[in-house]
Amino acid sequence: MRKILILAALLAASSATAQTSGGGDTGGGVVRVPKPVTGEQVYGAVCQACHMADAKGGKGAGEIPALASNPKLAGAAYPIMVVAGGKGGMPGFSGTLSNAQMAEAVTYIRTHFGNSYAKPVTEADVAKIARPPAPGGH
Numbered sequence: 001m002r003k004i005l006i007l008a009a010l011l012a013a014s015s016a017t018a019q020t021s022g023g024g025d026t027g028g029g030v031v032r033v034p035k036p037v038t039g040e041q042v043y044g045a046v047c048q049a050c051h052m053a054d055a056k057g058g059k060g061a062g063e064i065p066a067l068a069s070n071p072k073l074a075g076a077a078y079p080i081m082v083v084a085g086g087k088g089g090m091p092g093f094s095g096t097l098s099n100a101q102m103a104e105a106v107t108y109i110r111t112h113f114g115n116s117y118a119k120p121v122t123e124a125d126v127a128k129i130a131r132p133p134a135p136g137g138h
Contacts, residue, residue: 037101042097043109083106
């Protein structure tokens with residue numbers, strides 16, 4: 001009987017291990033979150049915290065510009081420059097986001113939230129404008 005209980009405990013433990021090893025828990029209490037890939041995912045993970053879910057920005061201690069119905073997004077170069085290099089209180093994301101992620105995010109904001117600038121932004125468009133961060137930080 002004792003052997004059966006030990007075997008049952010081992011089977012339960014191995015089944016629990018099998019369930020967590022394929023998931024997002026690394027076993028050390030760290031959960032890996034999938035990297036945002038689509039423009040909507042990048043917006044939700046990175047941009048939405050400041051620009052809000054409806055992209056209308058906000059006012060308080062500072063002003064966060066609205067992306068919704070924003071005529072400054074008509075030309076792709078301006079939002080690429082801002083996303084890559086930052087402006088005002090917004091940090092630049094070169095070195096944090098890949099050129100593909102920045103292209104997806106800029107395309108997303110240019111085609112949503114009341115904006116209808118349909119031409120997609122490509123990685124090559126971002127690469128022409130985005131500069132990698134300087135070594136040594138600030």
